[in-house]
Each structure stands twice: as C-alpha cells, then as structure tokens.
Amino acid sequence: MGKIKDTGLIQDELLIFEQGGKGRKGFSLPRWDVEEVVINNLIPAHLLRKELEGFPQLSEIDVVRHFTRLSHWNYGVDSGLYPLGSCTMKYNPKVNEEIARMSGFSNIHPYTPEELSQGILKLMYDLQSFLAEITGMDDVTLQPAAGAHGELTGLMMVKACLLARGERRKKILVPDTAHGTNCSTSTVASYQMVEIKSNEKGMISPEKVAEWMDEEVAAVMVTNPNTLGLFEEYLGKIAGIVHRKGGFVYCDGANLNALMGMVKLGDLGVDVVHINLHKTFSTPHGGGGPGAGPVAIKKELAPFLPIPVIEKYGEIYRFNDHRPHSIGKMKAFYGNFGVLIKAYAYILSMGAEGLKRVSEMAVLNANYLMKKLKDYYYLPYDRPSMHECVFTDRFQEKNHVSTLDIAKRLIDYGFHPPTIYFPLVVKGALMIEPTETESKESIDRFIETMIEIAKEAEENPDLLRQAPQKVKVRRLDEVLAARKPKLRWTKEKKT
Amino acid sequence: MQDFIRYIPHTEEDVQKMLEAIGLKRVEDLFQVIPKEYRFSKPLNLPEPLSEPDLIHHLQGLQVPMMNSFLGAGAYYHFIPAVVSNLISRSEFYTAYTPYQPEISQGTLQAIFEYQTLMCQLTGMEVSNASLYDGASSLAEAVLMAHRMTRRKKVLLSQALHPEYRRVIQTYIDPDQQEIVLIPYQKGEGRTDEKVLFDLLKEDVSAVVIQSPNFFGVIEDLRPIGEKVHDFGGLMIVGFSEAVAYGILQPPGMMGVDIVAGEGQSLGIPMSYGGPYLGIFTTQERFVRNMPGRLVGETVDLEGRTGFVLTLATREQHIRRERATSNICTNEGLCALMATVFLSCLGKEGLRELAMMNLSKAEYAKKVASQIHGCKLNFTAPTFNEFVLQIEREPEEVLEKLRKEKILGGFPLAKFYPELRRHLLVTVTEMNRKEEIDRWAEALEKALKS
Numbered sequence: 030m031g032k033i034k035d036t037g038l039i040q041d042e043l044l045i046f047e048q049g050g051k052g053r054k055g056f057s058l059p060r061w062d063v064e065e066v067v068i069n070n071l072i073p074a075h076l077l078r079k080e081l082e083g084f085p086q087l088s089e090i091d092v093v094r095h096f097t098r099l100s101h102w103n104y105g106v107d108s109g110l111y112p113l114g115s116c117t118m119k120y121n122p123k124v125n126e127e128i129a130r131m132s133g134f135s136n137i138h139p140y141t142p143e144e145l146s147q148g149i150l151k152l153m154y155d156l157q158s159f160l161a162e163i164t165g166m167d168d169v170t171l172q173p174a175a176g177a178h179g180e181l182t183g184l185m186m187v188k189a190c191l192l193a194r195g196e197r198r199k200k201i202l203v204p205d206t207a208h209g210t211n212c213s214t215s216t217v218a219s220y221q222m223v224e225i226k227s228n229e230k231g232m233i234s235p236e237k238v239a240e241w242m243d244e245e246v247a248a249v250m251v252t253n254p255n256t257l258g259l260f261e262e263y264l265g266k267i268a269g270i271v272h273r274k275g276g277f278v279y280c281d282g283a284n285l286n287a288l289m290g291m292v293k294l295g296d297l298g299v300d301v302v303h304i305n306l307h308k309t310f311s312t313p314h315g316g317g318g319p320g321a322g323p324v325a326i327k328k329e330l331a332p333f334l335p336i337p338v339i340e341k342y343g344e345i346y347r348f349n350d351h352r353p354h355s356i357g358k359m360k361a362f363y364g365n366f367g368v369l370i371k372a373y374a375y376i377l378s379m380g381a382e383g384l385k386r387v388s389e390m391a392v393l394n395a396n397y398l399m400k401k402l403k404d405y406y407y408l409p410y411d412r413p414s415m416h417e418c419v420f421t422d423r424f425q426e427k428n429h430v431s432t433l434d435i436a437k438r439l440i441d442y443g444f445h446p447p448t449i450y451f452p453l454v455v456k457g458a459l460m461i462e463p464t465e466t467e468s469k470e471s472i473d474r475f476i477e478t479m480i481e482i483a484k485e486a487e488e489n490p491d492l493l494r495q496a497p498q499k500v501k502v503r504r505l506d507e508v509l510a511a512r513k514p515k516l517r518w519t520k521e522k523k524t
Numbered sequence: 525m526q527d528f529i530r531y532i533p534h535t536e537e538d539v540q541k542m543l544e545a546i547g548l549k550r551v552e553d554l555f556q557v558i559p560k561e562y563r564f565s566k567p568l569n570l571p572e573p574l575s576e577p578d579l580i581h582h583l584q585g586l587q588v589p590m591m592n593s594f595l596g597a598g599a600y601y602h603f604i605p606a607v608v609s610n611l612i613s614r615s616e617f618y619t620a621y622t623p624y625q626p627e628i629s630q631g632t633l634q635a636i637f638e639y640q641t642l643m644c645q646l647t648g649m650e651v652s653n654a655s656l657y658d659g660a661s662s663l664a665e666a667v668l669m670a671h672r673m674t675r676r677k678k679v680l681l682s683q684a685l686h687p688e689y690r691r692v693i694q695t696y697i698d699p700d701q702q703e704i705v706l707i708p709y710q711k712g713e714g715r716t717d718e719k720v721l722f723d724l725l726k727e728d729v730s731a732v733v734i735q736s737p738n739f740f741g742v743i744e745d746l747r748p749i750g751e752k753v754h755d756f757g758g759l760m761i762v763g764f765s766e767a768v769a770y771g772i773l774q775p776p777g778m779m780g781v782d783i784v785a786g787e788g789q790s791l792g793i794p795m796s797y798g799g800p801y802l803g804i805f806t807t808q809e810r811f812v813r814n815m816p817g818r819l820v821g822e823t824v825d826l827e828g829r830t831g832f833v834l835t836l837a838t839r840e841q842h843i844r845r846e847r848a849t850s851n852i853c854t855n856e857g858l859c860a861l862m863a864t865v866f867l868s869c870l871g872k873e874g875l876r877e878l879a880m881m882n883l884s885k886a887e888y889a890k891k892v893a894s895q896i897h898g899c900k901l902n903f904t905a906p907t908f909n910e911f912v913l914q915i916e917r918e919p920e921e922v923l924e925k926l927r928k929e930k931i932l933g934g935f936p937l938a939k940f941y942p943e944l945r946r947h948l949l950v951t952v953t954e955m956n957r958k959e960e961i962d963r964w965a966e967a968l969e970k971a972l973k974s
Contacts, residue, residue: 133587317856362798380573
C-alpha cells in the first residue's frame with residue numbers, strides 16, 4: 030500500500046505488480062469438459078516454466094479501478110481541443126467503434142475461406158476504390174499498419190519498379206520540412222537521403238529539385254500540404270522535373286484532411302501516396318496506434334503491390350497471391366482490418382459532399398485561428414494556410430519564455446498543447462491543427478486562452494515557466510529517465 | 525441539411541463570421557492557393573452519405589457468419605473478458621495520441637510501463653518496447669537489428685517459422701546486404717532440424733530465427749540451438765504466434781535467447797480478420813540502444829513524484845531522422861493496453877490455467893482424431909494447442925464437407941508446404957467445447973469415409 034494522500038480525484042495508484050494478493054484473479058475459464066492432462070507426461074521438464082514470476086494477482090474490481098484511475102490522468106479528443114499539428118486529432122464517431130466490434134467482423138479468423146468472407150472482402154475492395162477516388166490514383170493496398178509502414182511499402186514499390194527497368198538508383202530527395210519518418214524510411218529502404226532546403230516561402234522550389242534531380246534519384250518525398258500547413262504550389266511542375274529524369278513522386282498523405290474534394294494528388298503528378306486512416310479518416314489514435322497506412326499508386330506501380338491483392342470476378346471477390354513482381358508482404362495477413370472498417374464507415378457516413386465539407390471547415394478553422402493569433406504570436410510564414418498553421422515563440426523570447434513553456438501553460442487551461450519544435454526548420458515552432466470537428470466556440474475559447482497566455486508571458490512569465498501545475502505530475506526529469514533507464518518494474522523496487 | 529453535419533458543428537452563421545474575420549467572402553476563397561488548373565471541380569464519385577441507422581444496417585449485412593472453428597495458424601480464438609473491451613473503450617485511452625506530453629498522458633505511460641514489465645516477465649527478458657505492428661514485422665525488425673549489430677550477411681530461418689512471417693522478413697531485408705537460408709524441419713518430429721542448422725552455422729551468420737511453438741504447433745528445444753549460435757557470435761532470435769503457450773512453457777529468456785519477437789493477439793485482442801494485432805519485442809538490457817520502437821521509462825517530476833516518460837528517443841525517427849534504428853512511429857498502443865488489461869485479469873494463475881486448458885483440449889482432439897480411420901498425427905514431438913493431421917483424402921474436399929456442417933475444420937498446409945499436400949493444421953482452444961470437438965471428429969470421419 031502507498032501512503033495516504035489528499036490527492037482529490039487525481040488518485041494515486043500503484044503499479045499492478047504492487048497490488049493484489051496471492052490467489053486473486055479476475056478471470057474465469059469455460060467449464061472443464063475434458064480431462065486435465067498431466068503435463069509432465071507430455072512435455073519434458075526442461076521445456077516447462079516453474080511460475081510466472083512477478084505476474085499480478087488481482088480481482089476484477091482491482092483491475093477496473095486501476096485502469097479507470099489511470100485513464101483519469103490522460104487527455105483525449107473527447108476531453109477537449111487537441112490541436113496537435115500534423116496529427117489531425119479529429120473527433121472519432123462512436124458508431125464506428127461499435128461497428129468494428131460486431132461479432133461478424135471482430136471474431137472472424139483471417140484464414141476463413143473466401144467464399145464465406147465475401148462481405149469483408151467487398152468492404153476492403155470498396156474502401157480501396159474510395160481511397161483511389163479521393164486521391165486520384167489507380168490502385169490501393171490496405172496492408173500497411175501505419176503511416177511509416179506505408180512509406181516503406183511505397184518506397185519498396187518504387188525500388189522494385191526501378192529494378193524491373195534495370196535501374197539501381199541510390200538517392201531519395203526529402204525537403205527539410207519533412208516528417209522524421211520520411212528520412213528514416215529512406216534509410217530502412219536502403220536509400221541515401223538527400224535533404225533539400227525549402228525556400229523563403231516555406232516551399233520546395235522547382236529550381237532546387239532540378240538542381241538535385243538526376244538519374245541517381247529514385248524519388249522525391251513531399252508532404253502536401255506541407256508541415257508548415259502550406260500548399261506546395263509548384264508540385265505539378267516538380268513532378269514534371271522528376272518524371273523527366275525517370276524518378277517517382279512520393280507524397281506523404283498525412284495532411285490529406287485539407288484536400289478532399291478540392292484537389293486530387295494524382296492530378297498533381299503524384300505517383301505514390303500513403304494515407305493515414307487514423308488522421309483524415311477519423312479512426313482513433315489509441316494512445317499511439319493501431320493506425321492504418323494504405324498506399325495509393327499509379328498504374329505503373331501496380332505489379333509491385335504487396336500480396337495478396339483483392340480482385341473482383343463478376344460478383345465474387347478473391348485474394349490473388351500469384352503476383353510474380355510483388356514486393357512481398359509487409360505484415361502477416363491483410364492489414365489492420367479493425368481500423369479499415371472504421372474508415373470505411375466514416376467515408377460512407379460523409380459521402381462526397383461531407384468529405385469536401387470536412388476539408389473546407391478544417392481549412393476555415395486553421396485560417397481563422399491564424400488570423401486571430403498572429404498579433405500575439407510570431408507567424409514566420411504569413412500566407413494563407415491550409416489545415417494547420419505554425420507560430421513561434423519569437424515574441425515571447427525576450428521574457429525568457431519558450432515554446433515549451435507556452436505549451437505547458439495550455440495544459441493548466443485544460444487544453445492539449447500543439448505539436449512543438451516541429452517542423453525543424455522553424456525555430457521554436459508551435460504547430461496548430463484545430464481540425465474541422467471543432468466548433469467556432471471551441472476555437473474561440475482556445476484563441477482567448479492563447480491570448481491570455483501571451484499576456485501572462487509579459488506580465489508574469491514565471492506562471493509559464495512553472496507550468497503545468499494543475500496536473501497529476503509536473504514537468505518530468507527526462508534526462509534522468511534516459512541516463513538511468515528504468516524500463517520495467519522489478520521486485521527489488523519494493524525494498 | 526445533410527446527415528454528415530453530425531460530425532461537423534459549423535452553422536452557416538459561424539462560417540460567415542469566421543470568413544469575415546479572415547477577410548474572405550466565400551469558403552472556396554480559402555483554396556485560392558491551389559493553382560486553378562489542378563482544382564477538382566466535380567463531386568467525388570462516392571456513395572450517397574448514410575445516416576447512422578442506415579450505416580449500421582448496411583454493415584450488418586456485410587458481416588461474416590461464425591462457425592465452429594478449428595483454425596489457428598497465427599490467429600487464435602480465445603475468450604476475452606468483458607473488462608478488456610470496457611476499459612479500453614474509455615475515451616481517455618483510445619482518443620489520445622502518442623504520449624508526447626507526459627503531464628497529461630500518465631495513464632497511457634503507466635499502462636505501457638506495466639505492459640513492458642509484463643512482456644519481460646512473460647518472455648523472461650530484460651527490456652520490452654511499447655509494441656510493434658504484429659508478430660511478423662516484429663521478427664523482421666529483430667532480423668534488421670541483428671544485422672545492424674553484427675554486420676553479417678546470413679540469417680537462418682526455420683522452415684517451421686510461420687510462412688507469412690518468413691515472407692515479411694524477406695520483404696524487409698535488403699538482398700544486397702543479407703541473405704536468407706532456410707533450415708528444414710525434421711519430417712518425423714516436426715522440430716527444426718538441428719543437424720542441418722549446426723552444419724550451416726558459421727561466422728557469417730547474423731542470427732538464427734526459430735519459432736516456438738512452431739507453425740506446426742510443435743514445441744522447440746531452444747537452449748542447444750542458442751548455445752551453438754553464440755559459439756559463432758550470432759544472435760538467437762525466437763518468434764512465436766501463440767503467446768498463451770508461455771503460461772506453461774519455459775520462457776525463451778531462460779534459454780539463452782537474445783531477442784524475442786512475436787505476436788500478442790492471443791492476449792485479449794480479437795481476431796478481426798487479421799489485424800490490428802500486437803508486435804511483441806523484448807531483448808536483453810545490453811542491446812537496448814539498438815532496439816526499435818518506443819520505450820517508456822520511470823522518472824521523477826519537479827517535486828520528486830514518480831512519473832513516466834517516453835525515453836531513449838535518440839534511437840527514434842523523430843529525433844535521429846535518417847539514422848534512426850527503425851522508421852516506426854505509430855505502433856499498436858491500444859492493443860498493448862488490451863494485453864495489459866487481459867493479463868492483469870488472468871494473473872499468475874489464470875494464464876497458467878488457460879494454457880493448461882488449451883493443452884488439454886488439444887490433446888483430447890488429438891486422441892479422438894487419431895482413432896479416425898484415414899487420419900493420423902503427422903509429427904511426434906510435443907505440441908501446445910495445435911497439431912498436424914495427415915488425412916487420406918484431398919483436404920479441400922474434406923474441409924468443404926465440414927463447412928456444410930458449419931465447421932471450419934482446420935488449415936490446409938498445402939498452401940505453404942507443397943510436401944504436406946494432405947495435411948491439416950488443427951487448432952483447439954478453450955473456446956472449443958468437448959461436444960464441438962466430438963462433432964468435428966464425427967464430421968471428419970464421415971468426410972473421410974464417403
């Protein structure tokens with residue numbers, strides 16, 4: 030037992046390993062209707078374990094109280110505005126959760142014969158065509174489990190396609206505004222990453238690309254809208270330059286939420302794009318996944334899609350494994366189906382008009398917020414933005430207040446902070462993405478709070494530097510955590 | 525008004541006011557930055573939007589019928605206590621992002637810390653990451669890690685490793701840098717053939733990958749293999765697809781294993797037609813800085829209170845960019861939470877009992893099946909909850925007959941092993957009641973006779 034403390038509703042809670050008592054459990058087995066085997070007659074003793082050392086022993090209510098208390102220390106989209114730039118923390122419709130849990134989906138084995146699983150195959154097939162339509166591409170794989178997994182899938186397809194042409198290219202061009210995953214994915218796919226500088230308008234210029242583009246370059250990876258929230262105006266032109274040298278245009282579709290029904294990436298010359306269903310298509314982030322990162326491609330890359338692909342013969346859907354040029358498999362089975370189903374339900378709920386409205390309102394919210402805050406926070410790229418905008422702490426610096434302090438102070442006001450210190454090209458970045466599901470009142474309240482914090486930075490900067498105060502724990506010692514990593518509970522801890 | 529407005533709160537008045545504040549007249553003015561020639565002016569070709577009741581109706585119609593199932597082979601039908609779904613449905617968990625702001629993510633962070641601890645205990649290892657995508661990609665990451673650490677060319681994979689996992693590893697590695705060599709299984713026992721393995725083990729081997737229980741359900745003897753691998757300076761990697769087995773089996777960590785990477789779906793995660801699942805990844809402390817994926821560590825706050833943070837992030841893509849140990853960002857956080865709640869409910873005794881019941885039921889099924897004429901057990905080594913049956917007729921025909929009786933009778937191994945043309949992989953868990961097993965055996969007998 031821990032010490033008694035007056036923590037109010039933010040209750041203290043020990044680790045599960047420090048609670049409970051010998052012999053407790055919160056689980057019951059089905060009735061024993063076969064004889065229990067004598068294990069030593071079946072399996073040699075040296076292959077058997079003696080006990081599950083350290084494992085918890087809790088009754089059901091212990092477990093329920095424990096995780097309920099833990100949940101109280103978290104902040105989710107359902108708690109309030111979650112303006113984490115580039116992450117598209119929009120509302121996650123509840124009905125989609127219920128649908129994904131329907132027994133005829135959640136309890137279906139992946140090796141169920143195709144003749145029985147037609148409903149599921151149809152769902153996946155249709156979702157592929159919806160995503161192809163939205164992005165303006167020819168074909169889609171649903172297999173990747175997350176955005177970065179989609180990036181790897183995409184680059185592997187590019188590589189396979191080039192190899193089939195007899196070309197071994199070595200480099201990938203990545204702008205300095207890119208997500209970290211673009212860089213690490215290039216490496217995992219055995220490419221050398223070459224960073225290209227964005228211009229004074231925060232964009233990649235055709236001239237810069239032309240300067241670097243040669244027969245060694247397999248692809249250019251762009252994000253559109255980019256991580257500054259700006260539409261890459263010259264993407265069409267850039268695609269022309271890249272294609273003329275035989276390369277591919279990869280688009281990181283993390284920010285697709287700004288574009289639906291307004292512009293199709295395929296029309297801009299994009300050859301491959303991954304789509305984060307856990308962003309644009311409203312599947313929840315789950316505290317760090319599971320997500321889904323389908324990849325949409327142009328025809329030329331189709332032979333290289335991961336296996337199996339879903340094909341339709343008349344009214345029958347089938348998996349096809351016999352694809353000699355395929356890159357192979359990115360994960361066991363076919364993709365995060367439980368996530369795909371929620372995206373499918375979302376697209377069906379919204380329709381064409383609804384998705385367009387999503388992008389319109391996402392962009393409206395971001396521009397409104399930008400306009401209202403730009404007198405209080407420095408806006409390094411003062412241009413019409415798309416779904417997000419990036420400020421910095423430049424106005425607050427003189428009071429020795431940093432982006433981190435502003436972010437932490439927001440917590441005291443009951444908001445989740447924006448993405449901070451990203452993109453790297455902006456010093457002290459505060460990247461705000463309100464999403465379309467926030468109402469005007471909600472955005473106004475956030476604006477008001479940000480203005481108040483700007484004032485506090487002038488008048489009482491310590492309030493920011495000491496923030497957050499109204500939380501379970503205050504700022505944590507990350508240096509200590511990294512210097513002396515304690516990554517699991519062990520028994521010694523008790524003594 | 526269209527039904528989709530239920531998810532978008534803006535009224536026309538709000539829109540007008542906001543546009544005015546920005547200094548624009550119409551919503552489309554917001555998109556002037558997109559060059560005109562690229563603007564898409566037609567409506568997208570998508571189905572008409574559905575209301576919530578119509579959506580439910582539509583999806584109900586797509587559901588797949590459930591049958592009395594003896595399918596496993598990497599995805600298992602286990603009982604999931606109501607507590608799991610109930611607790612992970614708390615929106616504070618499932619609508620949160622990756623815990624970048626520790627002060628308001630202590631719930632997620634403590635739960636991951638507990639998950640990491642449970643995974644270390646289950647596998648007998650010293651460190652666990654916060655999860656990877658699934659068992660297959662987790663093993664692929666393990667192979668990449670071994671290559672980073674040893675810079676050696678060859679990786680030896682057991683042929684009794686899940687064929688889909690092998691395929692994923694093959695996709696992940698760069699054929700210019702690494703080569704896969706398959707180690708056959710012994711035709712009699714169903715274990716990885718040690719003799720062939722030991723012959724192939726040289727100083728050029730970065731890692732050996734063995735699954736236990738293997739794809740045929742057979743329990744492997746890991747220690748002698750691990751010792752030999754270490755003699756040659758390689759890494760011993762162990763995979764698994766049925767985590768429940770470790771309720772009774774000696775954990776790999778106690779048998780000289782360097783990396784354990786496997787599938788956690790069995791631990792409270794529904795089958796959901798193949799995903800999302802849970803990539804478990806554990807290793808020894810001395811390898812932690814080479815490890816892929818996120819890690820949560822314990823620390824203190826300004827006032828000395830215990831708290832948790834994401835740590836050792838200098839291995840990761842958002843800090844290290846092109847020099848990261850992996851490109852993984854989003855992982856399977858909520859599935860890790862499911863496993864944590866599930867194991868908290870089962871606890872020390874529960875997981876052991878569950879494993880015992882799986883073993884006992886599978887043994888019962890083995891017994892009844894081996895009495896059927898035209899049907900025999902194919903391998904002799906001990907198994908957990910899966911086993912291979914050799915039957916005297918074409919598996920597809922037999923399985924189809926069973927399907928007519930609403931039974932999914934097993935997995936035809938010919939899909940992955942041409943030499944096992946008339947073989948079924950049969951899986952029995954606590955969810956298969958005795959009378960269902962009997963019915964399966966009867967149907968099988970009938971199908972083999974006719």
